[in-house]
Amino acid sequence: MSNGDEKVCDTVKDSLIAHKIDFAETDIQHATKFTVKSGSFLASINVYSTGKIHVEGKASELKTWLEQLKVSIEKGVGGPIALLPAEIEKFPQTLRERVPDCDDVVLWFFQESLRCYKADSPAGAAFMLGAASEKATILLIEAFGNAIIDEKQKSSFFTRVNNRMISRKYDEFKASYAGCKSKPNDQALAQDLNQLLDGAFNFYRHTRNAVGHPQIIPDLDKGVILANLGQFIVYVERIYNLIHHFQENGVNL
Incomplete structure (x- = not known):
């Protein structure tokens, strides 16, 4: 007793x-x-x-x-909000370690997303995470375009993506990448665009739009947002792996 x-x-x-x-x-x-x-x-x-x-x-x-x-x-009002796992505190450090050259804007919005999550604001976290994803995706698209070897094709690509919404930029990038003759030989990296990046990009964009376009009250699950905070580290790492491939090998369309 x-x-x-x-x-x-x-x-x-x-x-x-x-x-x-x-x-x-x-x-x-x-x-x-x-x-x-x-x-x-x-x-x-x-x-x-x-x-x-x-x-x-x-x-x-x-x-x-x-x-x-x-x-x-x-x-007698029940328990407090769930405790943040200790690992969450390490997310920014983990991102820096796995992607040493990660853009400062991506890092800043990722950290803001984490702060929102810790403040029990899943909507704020989703919006900031979507912004971080958009910046990372823009860097990927720009790296791809700048690495296009043929100058006419490069000019044509940037004409199609410049001054477009991020969803249109991404669609143009995917279409050009599909015809790329210098894709990575590593199968995991070669398949990343469709298997990992595509799904993650659309999730981050859709949840951001759900918050940023005030048509209805967004239905956001805090557990799902937490899972995608962790997934974001892998997502950015894969984006930078592709960026490095484009920069080192060029893009032959």
């Missing part, structure tokens, strides 16, 4: 388990201590025999979440 109030201890434990948070339960004098860990963050929430709850630890997102849990239990 726990030293802390049994009902409150069960509520704390159920919340930690539901949010998949690592914890260890130990009895201390007149209380039960739940030592909680998320990534490099460590904090604790103590439940006393009187039912009183006390949160300890250095200032961090984890401690803030535990304080929200404390308030929610005391007010």
